[in-house]
Amino acid sequence: MVYIVECNDGTLYTGISNNVSKRVSNHNLGKGAKYTKTRLPVALKWVKECYNRSEASKEEYRIKKLTRKQKLELINEKYR
Numbered sequence: 001m002v003y004i005v006e007c008n009d010g011t012l013y014t015g016i017s018n019n020v021s022k023r024v025s026n027h028n029l030g031k032g033a034k035y036t037k038t039r040l041p042v043a044l045k046w047v048k049e050c051y052n053r054s055e056a057s058k059e060e061y062r063i064k065k066l067t068r069k070q071k072l073e074l075i076n077e078k079y080r
Contacts, residue, residue: 002059004046004075007039012071014063016056020047046075 003020005013005027013036017023024044027036036042050056063071 001050002048002056002063003044004063004071005036005042006045007036007042009039011039012045012068013039013042014060014071016050016053016060018053020044 001018001020002014002016003023005015005024007013013027013033015023015033021044023032024042026032027042028040030037030040032042048059050059063074066074
């Protein structure tokens with residue numbers, strides 16, 4: 001799965017995991033990515049299930065190239 005979390009400073013972090021809830025918990029324990037360690041707590045904003053890790057990696061790469069505005073639009077699409 002691909003996920004986006006919002007950090008305490010308002011920035012967005014995109015990652016992949018096969019257990020998103022555990023991964024977000026690890027982020028909040030300071031055991032996640034280096035980027036999120038200084039921006040705790042993080043809140044899960046978006047998740048997309050992928051067929052396999054390769055597909056998830058490609059989707060993560062695609063999302064990381066988006067602008068902040070485009071990422072926020074992606075997050076808000078799930079509420080439409």
